Amino acid sequence: MTKRAPQASADNLLPAGDPVAPAPAPARNQWWDVWDQFKTHKGALIGLGFLIFITLFVLIGPLLWDVDPTKTDIRNKDYRPIYTALWDSSAKTGWHKPLGSDNLGRDILANMMQGGRISLAVGWTAMILAVFLGTLIGVMAGYFRRLDGLLMRFTDLVLALPLLPLLLVMMLLFRDPLRAAFGPENGIFILIVIGIGITSWMQTARIVRGDVMALKEREFVLAARSIGTPARRMITRHLLPNVLSPIMVSATLGLATAIITESALSFLGLGFPPDFATWGKILNDSVPRMVQFPERVILPGLAISLTVLSVNYIGDGLRDALDPRIRGH
Numbered sequence: 001m002t003k004r005a006p007q008a009s010a011d012n013l014l015p016a017g018d019p020v021a022p023a024p025a026p027a028r029n030q031w032w033d034v035w036d037q038f039k040t041h042k043g044a045l046i047g048l049g050f051l052i053f054i055t056l057f058v059l060i061g062p063l064l065w066d067v068d069p070t071k072t073d074i075r076n077k078d079y080r081p082i083y084t085a086l087w088d089s090s091a092k093t094g095w096h097k098p099l100g101s102d103n104l105g106r107d108i109l110a111n112m113m114q115g116g117r118i119s120l121a122v123g124w125t126a127m128i129l130a131v132f133l134g135t136l137i138g139v140m141a142g143y144f145r146r147l148d149g150l151l152m153r154f155t156d157l158v159l160a161l162p163l164l165p166l167l168l169v170m171m172l173l174f175r176d177p178l179r180a181a182f183g184p185e186n187g188i189f190i191l192i193v194i195g196i197g198i199t200s201w202m203q204t205a206r207i208v209r210g211d212v213m214a215l216k217e218r219e220f221v222l223a224a225r226s227i228g229t230p231a232r233r234m235i236t237r238h239l240l241p242n243v244l245s246p247i248m249v250s251a252t253l254g255l256a257t258a259i260i261t262e263s264a265l266s267f268l269g270l271g272f273p274p275d276f277a278t279w280g281k282i283l284n285d286s287v288p289r290m291v292q293f294p295e296r297v298i299l300p301g302l303a304i305s306l307t308v309l310s311v312n313y314i315g316d317g318l319r320d321a322l323d324p325r326i327r328g329h
Contacts, residue, residue, distance in 0.1 A: 037321040044317020047310030054307055058116035069114045070275050073105030081108075081295055099299065103289065108282075108296065115277040116303060119259055122192055122278075126258040129197030131251045134204025139235055139243075141205070142212025152209070155202050163199045167261070170195045171270040184273045192265060196258050204250040211243045245322035252315035256308040263304050279304050 038044055079097040080088075093100075099109040141151040171191065178187035215221060221238055229238075265271045266280025274281075279300040286296035 034321045038317050041313075041317035041320060043313040044321075047313030047317070050306060050310040051314065054116060054303070054310075055120065058113050058120060061113040062110070062117075065109060065113065067107045067110040069106060069110035069277055071106065073101070075105065076101055077103055077105040078293070080293070084295070100293070100295065102285065102296065108299065111277040111282055112279075112299060112303065115279045115282050115300065118189075118272065118276070118278045119262055119280070119304075120307075122189065122196070122262045123255050123259040125193045126196035126200065126262070127251055127254040129193060130200040130254050130258070131204055131247060132201075133197065134201035134250065135208050135240075135243075135247055137201065138205040138208025139212055139239065142209040143216060143231065143235060143239065148209075151205075155205050158199070159202050161199075164264070166199060167195050167265065168268075168270060171265065175270075185276055188272050188276075192262055192271065196261050200254055200257055200261075204247065204254070207246045207250060208243050211246060212239055215239055215242055245318075248322065249315050249319045252311050252318060256311040256315075259304065259308055259311075 076094075076097060078092065079101040080091040080093050081100045082093045082095060082098050084091040085093045097107060097109075099107075099112065101107055102111075137151050137155065141148045141155075174191055175188065178191050181187060182190060216239070221234065224234055224238055262271065262278065263280030263283070266278045267284045269284060271281060272278055274285075282300040283297060283304075286293070286300070290297045
């Protein structure tokens with residue numbers, strides 16, 4: 001009786017000594033690759049950490065330091081920060097006023113928290129408005145050829161305008177009507193946000209337009225167009241996701257610009273009411289006595305400078321992390 005030859009199996013087909021092929025690894029989310037590249041930029045990490053810190057400082061700080069920033073206390077006026085006692089034993093300091101008080105006795109720490117909350121709120125809201133307008137105009141100009149000339153000439157016109165004088169004129173013309181309609185604080189907030197937003201979208205529009213014009217000639221867009229994909233779906237499903245990287249970078253830089261612009265307007269006395277603190281308003285109030293009390297200028301100035309610097313570093317890190325040509329190197 002003859003023996004039947006053993007049947008060939010998958011294990012028998014592998015060469016002797018070779019290990020079994022491992023199972024394929026699950027697909028990795030590309031945002032993890034972005035984060036890995038972002039972590040290699042030390043300045044961006046430090047900037048992100050400071051932005052988180054300053055955000056928590058202005059949002060959670062008032063819950064821990066429950067002091068009314070508008071309350072005047074003439075008996076405790078002109079206190080110096082507690083650290084000044086290290087080199088000046090005669091300085092008027094106290095732990096109940098850790099950053100000192102102004103000439104009306106208002107607590108500077110509480111004012112810094114309120115001022116940062118308002119400045120960051122204006123910056124974020126104005127940045128979102130500017131990015132929305134810039135993305136909308138950039139996509140329309142880049143995708144629809146018949147709108148390109150009109151929208152880009154309008155963009156050039158707005159770029160040619162002197163922005164700071166334009167903002168000053170807007171503040172002078174619309175401040176009183178908006179304050180009467182929405183109240184002193186809300187009216188000025190709306191005016192500053194709209195003023196900064198409609199004068200800061202041009203760079204985003206130019207960047208988005210250039211990327212959309214390059215993308216609409218790619219094979220996947222031409223294939224989607226050949227099967228009759230409508231323009232609205234083409235923009236939302238194929239173009240916008242692919243221009244998200246420059247939009248995010250432009251958003252970070254727009255946030256820094258909005259904070260600086262709001263601070264400049266408040267410093268010039270055209271921002272919020274006198275009893276409504278922002279970092280720029282604190283700077284404006286501190287200038288007359290900056291020789292006697294330099295810390296009153298240094299503290300809000302440092303807050304503005306470090307916040308803007310951190311946002312710029314974050315934008316630099318995002319630009320490198322979102323660029324597929326740099327990612328992984």
